[in-house]
Amino acid sequence: MTAKPRLAKSELNSTGRTYQPAKPRMRNLGAAIFWAAILDYRSTDQEAYEDAKQFLYPKTPEWQHHYDWAVRMAEGVNPAWLRDSLNRFKGKWG
Numbered sequence: 646m647t648a649k650p651r652l653a654k655s656e657l658n659s660t661g662r663t664y665q666p667a668k669p670r671m672r673n674l675g676a677a678i679f680w681a682a683i684l685d686y687r688s689t690d691q692e693a694y695e696d697a698k699q700f701l702y703p704k705t706p707e708w709q710h711h712y713d714w715a716v717r718m719a720e721g722v723n724p725a726w727l728r729d730s731l732n733r734f735k736g737k738w739g
Contacts (some may be wrong), residue, residue: 679727679734701731 685697703709716724 647728673718673720675717676722678715679719679722702735 651671656670667708678699682697685693688694688697699705699708700715716722716727719727733734
């Protein structure tokens with residue numbers, strides 16, 4: 646006796662997570678400013694280096710204002726972590 650072919654069930658029973666496509670990485674102005682400043686700080690161009698140094702390690706209220714504004718624009722960046730990281734790597738970038 647030959648068994649009659651049957652179709653498989655069309656319902657899927659799964660306890661795993663459903664596939665979630667990766668969200669595209671969003672860029673933001675603040676992160677771009679800090680990235681450019683870090684590259685300038687590491688640059689051999691003395692003028693770019695000096696500007697980046699004033700921005701990343703502000704010593705005047707004006708430069709501090711610029712730094713604080715960029716931190717606010719860097720969505721998702723913890724300001725304390727950023728300051729700690731910049732201070733930690735300062736001597737290694739020179």
